[in-house]
Amino acid sequence: MKALKLTFAALCLTAAMCQADEVPPPEHVKWMKDLGAQMGAIRKGADVEKNATDMQATLKLVGAWWKGRNSEVAMNSCRESFKGAAAIAKAGDDKAAIAAEMKLVGAGCKGCHDAHRVKISDTENKIK
Numbered sequence: 001m002k003a004l005k006l007t008f009a010a011l012c013l014t015a016a017m018c019q020a021d022e023v024p025p026p027e028h029v030k031w032m033k034d035l036g037a038q039m040g041a042i043r044k045g046a047d048v049e050k051n052a053t054d055m056q057a058t059l060k061l062v063g064a065w066w067k068g069r070n071s072e073v074a075m076n077s078c079r080e081s082f083k084g085a086a087a088i089a090k091a092g093d094d095k096a097a098i099a100a101e102m103k104l105v106g107a108g109c110k111g112c113h114d115a116h117r118v119k120i121s122d123t124e125n126k127i128k
Contacts (some may be wrong), residue, residue, distance in 0.1 A: 021118045021126040052089035073115040081108030
């Protein structure tokens with residue numbers, strides 16, 4: 001009986017420590033869609049400087065949101081993506097520089113997604 005109580009207590013403690021995946025708030029969903037659109041436009045060469053500048057503004061919002069959640073991984077990811085976006089905004093028509101910095105932006109996004117995104121379907125993600 002004592003072993004059963006200890007096992008139950010351990011399971012309760014484990015369950016309490018595990019955070020359930022959560023539905024992202026609407027503003028987070030909007031920011032992710034904005035970043036996707038900005039990246040797509042930059043890849044197509046459409047108004048690169050404006051989209052890179054807009055990306056920086058969006059990343060500031062995302063970074064502030066993750067700062068409130070104390071995720072160092074997400075904060076570092078935002079900083080790396082921000083650096084890439086800032087360099088893209090200054091790259092002018094240098095396609096090689098833009099492509100190189102897009103890799104930095106993409107790596108930042110991937111770092112956060114790997115740590116915090118749970119894909120539910122092709123159109124829905126949750127935050128872990």
